[in-house]
Amino acid sequence: MEIQLNEEQQKIYNLVVNSKKLGITKANLAKNAGLNSKEVEKIIKTLENRDKIKSVRPNGRTTGVKLWIDFNQTLDSSLPTNVFRTADQGVDDDLIERIKQKLIYFMQQQCDGKASKDEIRRVYKAQQSEHYDETDFDRIINLLKYDSILIEEENSFFKLNPFKQQKFQFYLSYLPCQTCPVFNQCKPGNTISPEKCVFEW
DSSP states (O other), X not given: OOOOOOHHHHHHHHHHHHTGGGOBOHHHHHHHHTXXXXXXXXXXXXXXXXXXXXXXXXXXXXXXXXXXXXXXXXXXXXXXXOOOBOTTSOBOHHHHHHHHHHHHHHHHTSGXXXXXXXXXXXXXXXXXXXXXXXXXXXXXXXXXXXXXXXXXXXXXEEEXXXXXXXXXXXXXXXXXXXXXXXXXXXXXXXXXXXXXXXXXX
């Protein structure tokens, strides 16, 4: 007789099943289930031991981002691999989040919250000058699109989603701009600009 799942286990299992061939990360499981990472990790192990779910990595990689899918499901082979790595070859979620916040802040400074892809790329390059890769840039843009933060318009222009303004305010709470002594002089393209910010964020 199969052991029934408790409420939290069932919630995690449903999230995995609903992700279908795309899979879902542990971070998103925790966020969507309203649980902390340790609780989710414990539930994941239980579900894996019962052959309910399994962990996989995109394109057969042995390092990097890990996703969970239904035990009888196959991961979508077209999913991109994430090349933002830490020294131990894990995914550098902090770096990704900092870059996303930087680009969101840049977009907020633009007229009507709009900017061309080239303008956004220039800000990204300033942050990743030593490790710039066009594929990585496209992945960051896609993340912002998938999160419904950026909306793509015609002629490679993007604008901020007005319905995400509350979320942007949350992001800005992490930025040093509120206490910056030259904040009022900081403009894209100026001598003092977001691209040349000396703060580590």
